[in-house]
Amino acid sequence: MTMLSERQQLSYIAAQAADARLNVELETEGMTLNIGPQHPATHGTLRIIARLDGEQVVWAEPVPGYMHRGYEKLTEVRTFPQVTTLINRIDWLGSFANEVPFILAAEQLMEVEAPPRAQYIRTILFELSRIANVGLFLGDLGVQMGAVTPVFLAFRDREHVLNLIEGATGGRFHPNFDRIGGLKDDLPAGWVAETRQVMKRMRMFCDELEDLLFGNEIFQSRTRNVGVIPADVAKSYGLSGANLRASGVDWDLRRDQALPMAWDKVDFKVWTHPDGDSWARCWVRLQETRESTKIVDQLLDGLPAGPVMAKVPRIIKVPAGEAWVSTENPLGEMGYYVVSKGDLGPFRVKIRSASFNNISIASWVLKGVYVPDIITILASLYFILGDIDR
């Protein structure tokens, strides 16, 4: 655990020296600051304990567990189709994306594959979840730094995306739409044209935020060179998604693995940034949201006709075996390790959620930063409590 950057080592030594000196002369001492579990900047009930020396963090630790719902245990008493209801609630801002890797793992064990149209619609809804999820993140960033306007813009435009998801699936937040072998239903009439309009609008939203937020001097000075994570540290902690790409690692599960989804049918760019700071993480997410709207447009152009459900038995029994499938979810790599014993339900499901790894780096990255930066760093790492605690 000696992976401290030079800057962190220096600040750590300085903090200790300051502590020792001040203790004698001014009778001051370090202090422990508790942030949360109920705090506007924590996106839910994450608690952070920070040991401070003046304004500098000497040591910090996130304390999760206020929202642990035990989904891994609950999956063991559910049948395979029932599990999607639970896992919808892991990352509640991008629910449909949670269902996909589990369904793909079950399909891999059953050796069934969804028909092409279902694969396309799955991918479209997956990307819409990403736009809804990351769009809210982009707006929320402003609030963390005292700018109130972006969050209103984000809620205003996210509503259109949620309406699309609701139109196709019937659920705004928890679609529960993915089935083993395909989808519950086909798209409603007029949905495709509506989606094209909304994608245009979301691109405008991205432009608007880029001007308003990313061009803002306060935003830049609060995030540039703050919370730098080098690529090797990021990988050893298992950071994924935009957090990893912002450290210069060019890895995207949409492009880099063969899945029965439609990402290989479209052109898109995987954005990376060499800096690894808070600004890079936010910037990569902004670019990805824009890229997602283009993916959706291309998929709508190529949407094949046909059924949306493969032939599967009425009673789903998954053959014995083990499968691991992960996808590039809005928050990062999300995967399910599914163990089946040939029963109606899974024997064990290990849920690998992105935020759990993404936030476990906090105690490393928060060493040596100043108190206001705690908020921006955590915001830029972007976690959702349900995705940490499961």
Place this chain on the structure above:
Amino acid sequence: MDAADAPAALPGDALREGVVERLRADLGAGLIDSHLVPQTDLWVRVSTEAWADAAASLKAQGFDYFCFLSALDWMPSPYGKGEDDPTVEKEPLSTEVVPGVTGGDTRFQVFARVTDVRRHFGVTVKADVPDTLEMPSWIPSFAGANWHERETHEMFGITFAGHPDLRNLYLPGEFEGYPLRKDFPLLSRMIKPWPGIVDVEPMPDAAEEEDGTAEATPEEGGAA
């Protein structure tokens, strides 16, 4: 690292077999078994002693992205799914330990996954957990194993030698028992009979299931 480093094609099985060969060279008898699903995934099983060395060997081979670490309890639950009618005397369920792919000799196994982000494939590593329930820690190789080992400790009661701080991550400090073990009852299913016992849709009969494969359209689902 830039895009030019990325290979054009997705990894083939030759790459995965190469990993097994390299592990055999590094660990010797420590590598017990491997399981390859063509074009899909690779599993290896190592001995308890070789657990930490396997991490170091894989990291040296380029698997420097830590995905997850957890444990498996291969004993079937003695409580079933908690969906039985409480008025009916039930037969005791089998609690025979049956391991999964790559086999196993113990009730508990730890398993972890690491990924090579340059060559775009991952490997799942398993190891038997001895009766002392103590395993070497992966933290020297992967700092991210810290939280995963804490979670595995509180959920399965497996300790990791060399872990700096095995406090509970989720549960209150005084919580007793290890919830993800199969013999830990799911209390919400114990205190109240499963409502599905009385509120059931008629299941399609066996004959229909045999022929088949009726397409599950939403109309059928709704009307049943």
